[in-house]
Structures are given as C-alpha cells and as structure tokens.
Amino acid sequence: MFPAPFDYYRAHSVDDAVQALARFGDDARILAGGQSLIPAMRFRLARPSVLVDINAIDELAYVRESDGHLAVGAGTRDFALETAPLIAQRYLLLADTSALVADPVVRQMGTVVGSLCHNDPAGDWPVTALAARAQVSIRTPGGATRTVAIDDFVVDSYTTAVGTGEMAVEVRFPTPGTRTSGSYQKIERKVGDFAAEKLLAGAKPSKDLIRAAMREAEKIADPSPDNRGSVEYKKAMAGVLVGRAIAGALERLGVGGLK
Numbered sequence: 001m002f003p004a005p006f007d008y009y010r011a012h013s014v015d016d017a018v019q020a021l022a023r024f025g026d027d028a029r030i031l032a033g034g035q036s037l038i039p040a041m042r043f044r045l046a047r048p049s050v051l052v053d054i055n056a057i058d059e060l061a062y063v064r065e066s067d068g069h070l071a072v073g074a075g076t077r078d079f080a081l082e083t084a085p086l087i088a089q090r091y092l093l094l095a096d097t098s099a100l101v102a103d104p105v106v107r108q109m110g111t112v113v114g115s116l117c118h119n120d121p122a123g124d125w126p127v128t129a130l131a132a133r134a135q136v137s138i139r140t141p142g143g144a145t146r147t148v149a150i151d152d153f154v155v156d157s158y159t160t161a162v163g164t165g166e167m168a169v170e171v172r173f174p175t176p177g178t179r180t181s182g183s184y185q186k187i188e189r190k191v192g193d194f195a196a197e198k199l200l201a202g203a204k205p206s207k208d209l210i211r212a213a214m215r216e217a218e219k220i221a222d223p224s225p226d227n228r229g230s231v232e233y234k235k236a237m238a239g240v241l242v243g244r245a246i247a248g249a250l251e252r253l254g255v256g257g258l259k
C-alpha cells in the first residue's frame with residue numbers, strides 16, 4: 001500500500017527541526033531511519049501530515065564517551081554501534097543488542113533513539129535501555145533540553161515522554177564499572193517483558209540462583225500466542241533466555257565454576 005499524502009520538510013539543525021514541529025502542528029512527525037514509521041504509514045496505521053526529516057543533521061550522528069556515560073545522538077544508526085570498537089570493548093550489552101536488531105539492511109538505517117521513541121513492546125532497544133538505566137535528552141519547543149530517566153521515558157506501548165512539538169536528541173548509557181556486565185539474548189523477537197531483577201539484586205551468583213531466576217521469568221512472562229509459538233513455548237523460552245543472559249554476563253566478568 002501507499003501512504004496517505006503528506007508534506008516533507010528536511011531539517012538542518014535540531015532547532016530547525018523543533019521549530020518545524022511547532023510550525024506544522026500536532027500531526028507532524030520526526031522521520032529518523034524510517035524503518036518503523038514508513039511501514040506504519042504504508043499500512044495507514046500512521047497518517048502524519050508532515051514528516052520532519054532529521055537525517056541531514058550531521059551533528060546528531062555520534063557516539064561519545066564522557067563523564068561516566070556513553071552518549072548516542074539521535075542520528076546514530078544501529079550499525080554504527082555494531083561496528084564501533086569502543087562498544088565491542090566496553091559496552092557489551094549494547095554490542096549484543098545492536099547485532100540482534102532486525103537484519104543488516106534495517107540496521108544500516110534504523111536509529112537507536114528512533115527505536116526508543118517508537119517504543120514497540122517487542123523492540124530491542126527499549127529493553128536494553130531499561131536494563132542499562134539509560135537517560136534520554138529531549139529538546140522542548142522553547143529550545144530547552146530536559147533529561148528523563150528511561151523508566152519515565154517509556155510510558156506505555158508506543159508511548160513515550162516525548163511530548164507534542166518535542167524531539168529526543170540523545171540517549172545516555174552509564175559506563176559499566178569493572179564489576180558490571182550484561183548480556184542480551186533473543187529468539188527471533190522478544191517474547192514478553194520479564195524482570196527477575198529483585199530476586200537477583202545483591203544476591204551471590206550460584207546455579208540455584210540462576211535456576212530460580214529462570215523459574216521466575218517463566219512465571220511472570222505474559223506473552224501472546226501467535227505464529228511464532230504458543231504461550232507455553234514462549235514462557236519456557238523466557239526462562240531459557242534469562243538463564244543464558246545471566247550466565248553470559250557472569251562469564252564476561254570471569255565468574256566461573258558456580259555451585
């Protein structure tokens with residue numbers, strides 16, 4: 001299908017984009033990589049009157065480490081993280097995620113911040129950002145920048161703290177400490193939201209603990225049945241993935257020989 005008619009504006013700076021959003025009104029939408037927005041428009045699930053394209057804003061495409069965090073600009077594609085040596089060395093959770101989103105063609109265009117703003121419950125970046133305690137910076141129509149913790153940024157499925165006329169400009173991931181690691185595991189698509197976090201916080205790693213976390217994940221996962229598998233299968237896989245993720249993160253920290 002073809003999208004409904006829309007106008008197009010190419011922004012050349014963040015201020016230009018935010019001013020354009022204000023000028024064009026509530027139905028204007030930011031166009032980043034277009035990997036979610038364009039398909040939604042083609043299926044007429046989204047009908048923006050104007051697309052404000054941020055792809056020509058070169059200064060938004062960056063990955064910078066400073067002051068205890070990694071800043072990823074709103075123009076940064078998944079592929080840039082997947083191939084950055086810094087990410088492969090120090091940000092293993094992000095390295096895992098960037099290599100597991102969709103396929104290489106989508107990753108060449110899709111942006112990390114765009115995925116957070118889309119906030120598909122099956123999306124990979126929102127989950128990783130939640131686990132990593134990320135923060136998102138948002139430019140307001142008045143030109144100020146506010147920073148929101150990811151827990152507050154993610155409001156509901158497909159809904160975020162980005163308000164009308166606002167634009168997300170950066171996501172910040174805390175730099176992992178020497179005793180911090182992570183691992184992102186996935187079978188095709190994420191099957192549900194499972195957080196066995198309370199059980200693990202402050203606990204001594206052991207095989208029993210991993211098994212308990214797996215059981216907890218199976219218990220609280222609430223997937224829907226579809227052509228990718230039954231509820232029973234997805235719940236079982238939630239447990240398996242949690243087990244693999246914890247074991248993978250511990251292995252990266254050199255914690256082996258668990259009892």
Ligand SMILES: Cc1cc2nc3c(=O)[nH]c(=O)nc-3n(C[C@H](O)[C@H](O)[C@H](O)COP(=O)(O)OP(=O)(O)OC[C@H]3O[C@@H](n4cnc5c(N)ncnc54)[C@H](O)[C@@H]3O)c2cc1C
Nearest residue numbers: 030032033034035036037102110111114115117123124168
């Ligand atoms: C074939 C295919 C397979 C895919 N598989 C996966 C997958 O396995 N895992 C996964 O996580 N995703 C998957 N995706 C989605 C893909 O990762 C998208 O790239 C991503 O969800 C959105 O990023 P984008 O830069 O393309 O955003 P766009 O599509 O340009 O925008 C998405 C939404 O966010 C808004 N937006 C974007 N940037 C900003 C901003 N800076 N400020 C405010 N609003 C903004 C847009 O207005 C729009 O509403 C897939 C997509 C395709 C086409």
